[in-house]
Amino acid sequence: MAEPEIHLYTAATMNGYKPVIFLEDAGVPYDLTPIDFARREQKAPDYMALNPNGRIPTIVDRGNGDFAVFESGAILWYLAEKYGRFLPEAPQARSETLQWLMFQMGGVGPMMGQAMYFQRIAAPNGQEVPFAITRYVEESRRLLEVLNTRLAGREWLxxxxxxxxxxxxYPWARAYPWAAVSIDGLDHLAAWFARIDARPAVQRALTIPKAQPAFWGAANPDDLLRENAARFASDVKGN
Ligand SMILES: N[C@@H](CCC(=O)N[C@@H](CS)C(=O)NCC(=O)O)C(=O)O
Incomplete structure (x- = not known):
């Protein structure tokens, strides 16, 4: 059987799930190489030739001369244009889509990512920085409030x-339990979560390459907390 056009390099993280969500929902055939952070596969020279940032995700489009795309937002944009899905044609709707995509890439992801880093990686590895935790949790909450306001009277961003x-x-904002950010009072955001939670393609995607139920608030994350903190211990500078 012919290889699918899209080859995806990814891992079970918030950025890593994004292209999987697209590919599953669009029904685009793809195959996948899981990247193992413990083995630092994201820093291997062959991989960094595709993604100079040494992070996941990356796609390679075999249907386009093995063209490589890194940065999860750019990957979604590329796939949307290639397959004509999930990016409106009308100029204003298209611009609004890209505005909220940029808001995620420049705001929600980095701030929630730092809230997670200081609580889930730095603190359990001996670097407790309360000022940073407060700063990033509060900024994440502020950004979730912006999303909540945007979603008042709208089904989608x-x-x-x-x-x-x-x-x-979705994968970032929905991981508010892992970032320990409250969504109390953010009813429009919670309703948007419920709409996306219900999509079968999203349910499938959040198990590829593996499920991380603690991100979304499932009970008993202790094993994952320990495993995650240990896996990234060497990244905590100053130890
Ligand atoms: N802006 C990048 C961020 C990618 C990123 O930070 N990926 C993380 C996982 S969510 C990663 O690869 N971490 C491994 C590392 O830092 O070495 C994107 O959106 O693709």
Whole structure:
């Protein structure tokens, strides 16, 4: 059987799930190489030739001369254009989609990522920095409030249609328990979570390459907490 056009390098993280959510929902055939952070596969020279940032995700489009795309937002945008899905054609709706995609890439992801880092990696590895935790948790909450306001009276971030902006934002915002950010009072955001939680493609995607139920608030994350903290111990500078 012919190889699928899209080859995905990814791991079970918030950025890593984004292209999986697209590919599963669009029904695009793909194959996948899971990247093992414990073995630092994301820093291997062959991989960094595809992704100079040494992080996941990356896609290689065999249907386009093995063209490589890194940065999860750019990957979603590339796939949306290639397959004509989840990015509206109308200029204003398209711009709104890209505005909210950028808001995720420049705001929600980095801030929630730091909230997670200081609580889930730095602190259990001996670097407790309360100022940083407060700063990033509060900034994450502020950004979730911006999303909540945007979603008042709207089903999706860009308005009428589920787009790559929703796909990019969901894995981060929905991981509020892992970032220990409250969503109390953010009812529009919670309703948007429920709409996306219910999509069968999203349910499938969040198990590829493996499930991380603690991200989304499932009980008993102790094993994952320990395993995660140990896995990234060497990244905690100053130890
Ligand atoms: N802006 C990048 C961020 C990618 C990123 O930070 N990926 C993380 C996982 S969510 C990673 O590869 N971490 C491994 C490392 O830092 O070495 C994107 O959106 O693709």
């Amino acid at each position: 860009a308005g009428d249609a589920y787009t790559i902006a929703d796909m990019a934002t």
